[in-house]
Every structure is written in structure tokens, then in C-alpha cells.
Amino acid sequence: MAARHPIERRHHARALYATGLGIASVARIMGLPRHTVWYWCVGNGRLDLEPHAAIPCPRCQNPPQAPPDPESYAYLLGLYLGDGHLTITAKTPVLRIACDDKYPGIMAEAEAAMLATLARKVQRVRSVGCTGIQSYAKHWPCLLPQAGPGKKHNRPIVLEPWQEEIVAAHPGRFLRGLFHSDGCRVVNRVHKGGRDYEYPRYFFSNKSPDIMRMCQVALNRLGVEWRMARPDSLSVARRTAVERLDRDVGPKDGQDVGPKDG
Numbered sequence: 001m002a003a004r005h006p007i008e009r010r011h012h013a014r015a016l017y018a019t020g021l022g023i024a025s026v027a028r029i030m031g032l033p034r035h036t037v038w039y040w041c042v043g044n045g046r047l048d049l050e051p052h053a054a055i056p057c058p059r060c061q062n063p064p065q066a067p068p069d070p071e072s073y074a075y076l077l078g079l080y081l082g083d084g085h086l087t088i089t090a091k092t093p094v095l096r097i098a099c100d101d102k103y104p105g106i107m108a109e110a111e112a113a114m115l116a117t118l119a120r121k122v123q124r125v126r127s128v129g130c131t132g133i134q135s136y137a138k139h140w141p142c143l144l145p146q147a148g149p150g151k152k153h154n155r156p157i158v159l160e161p162w163q164e165e166i167v168a169a170h171p172g173r174f175l176r177g178l179f180h181s182d183g184c185r186v187v188n189r190v191h192k193g194g195r196d197y198e199y200p201r202y203f204f205s206n207k208s209p210d211i212m213r214m215c216q217v218a219l220n221r222l223g224v225e226w227r228m229a230r231p232d233s234l235s236v237a238r239r240t241a242v243e244r245l246d247r248d249v250g251p252k253d254g255q256d257v258g259p260k261d262g
């Protein structure tokens with residue numbers, strides 16, 4: 001697939017994708033198969049364009065900088081706080097996000113977010129029914145300073161001011177990460193009076209009260225109504241609220257969820 005298209009086509013596709021268009025829309029505009037666009041924009045094809053694109057740690061600059069791609073960072077932070085692990089006891093820290101094999105789109109997005117934030121290389125580690133998307137890098141703890149011993153719900157989780165700023169600027173991307181890792185979108189189908197009705201709703205489950213509060217604050221920022229179904233489980237069920245959240249999150253098996261927040 002690489003040889004048939006000039007490099008400019010790849011850059012054009014990536015530029016369109018960067019504006020917030022979905023894979024399907026970019027494919028339609030450029031008259032290309034979806035899988036080609038996907039490969040170029042979020043799959044390993046993007047590596048061909050930037051073979052030496054190792055990103056220096058933004059936090060170790062003087063003065064410290066924010067990550068270069070705040071939208072990708074907001075998404076990655078959501079994934080990490082939801083169900084990610086950063087192991088700092090190993091010689092080189094390793095960030096790992098476990099993804100259900102049912103959702104290859106989430107795997108690709110997690111991988112792309114790691115590459116956009118710090119990773120030089122991302123590995124896929126297969127196990128039964130799921131794949132760990134993982135990256136070794138000395139500076140992951142600079143970017144995810146919430147790493148620490150023990151489970152996240154047994155210790156306070158507090159964002160640093162520079163992280164707060166990014167989450168406040170991109171609540172939709174942050175929520176997308178949270179719901180992709182620890183959330184779900186379920187659809188109840190009801191047959192009534194000869195007609196079928198669909199009631200989609202979202203759930204987010206997390207045992208850390210700190211992370212739950214971050215989810216609530218981000219939803220408030222988007223104007224999405226929520227309620228607590230249980231102390232560790234939040235639900236979004238009102239139709240207008242679900243429609244609003246669909247613009248940033250959507251079904252986990254869907255690649256296209258419309259424009260990113262901005």
C-alpha cells in the first residue's frame with residue numbers, strides 16, 4: 001500500500017484527519033479505501049512518515065512545557081486514569097493500556113496517543129481476549145505523575161495544574177479516554193405499540209472517588225447531565241445528554257464520532 005500513493009497524499013489525509021474529521025469522512029473526500037486512511041492516520045503507517053520522531057520529554061525542558069499534542073494527551077490521560085497502568089518499579093517505566101480485542105479502533109487510538117505524547121515505539125502484547133498496548137520510556141512518570149504504589153482507588157489522585165489546564169481545555173477528549181477504558185455505551189431496545197425504540201446510555205465505573213469526580217467535572221463542562229447509579233458507577237441516560245456525549249465518545253466499536261471538541 002505504501003508504494004502506490006505519493007507521500008503528499010498521506011500528508012493530505014493526515015492533515016484532514018487532524019482537523020477532526022473521522023476516518024470514513026477523510027476516505028470519502030479523498031476517494032480512498034477506509035483501511036488505507038486508517039493505516040496512514042492512526043495505524044503503523046504514520047511511523048513511515050516520522051521514522052525518527054522521538055519526542056523529548058516536555059516536562060524536563062527548562063521551563064517545563066505542556067505535551068506537544070494536548071488533545072492526544074487528554075485522551076491518553078483518560079485512558080490511563082481509567083484502566084491504565086504505569087509500572088515504575090522496572091528499570092525502564094512501562095505504560096500499559098489493556099484493550100478488549102473487540103475494539104481495534106481503541107487500540108489504534110491508544111497507540112496513536114502514546115506516539116503523539118512521548119513514545120518512540122509502541123508494542124502490542126496479546127493475551128486471552130485482550131491486547132496490552134504498551135510503551136517503555138524513562139519519562140512516562142513525568143507525564144503521568146499520578147503513578148505510585150498500590151491501586152489508584154487506595155490513594156489520592158490529584159492532577160497537577162498543567163494537567164488540569166489540558167483537561168479543562170479538552171474535556172471531550174479526556175472523557176473519550178475515560179469511557180474507552182472504564183466506561184461503556186449500552187443500547188436498550190424496547191418494542192412498544194408495534195414500534196422499536198432504542199435507549200442508549202453511558203456508564204462509567206471507577207472505584208477512585210477522585211477519578212469519579214474528574215469525570216463529573218468534565219461532563220459538567222460539556223453540559224452533559226449525569227447521575228450516580230452506585231457510589232462507583234455513573235450513568236448518562238437523558239436523551240440530550242447522550243446525544244451530546246456521542247459527539248465526543250460514541251460506541252466503542254465505532255471509528256467515527258464526529259468532530260473533536262475544541
Ligand SMILES: [Zn+2]
Pocket residue numbers: 057058059060139142
Ligand atoms: Zn521527563
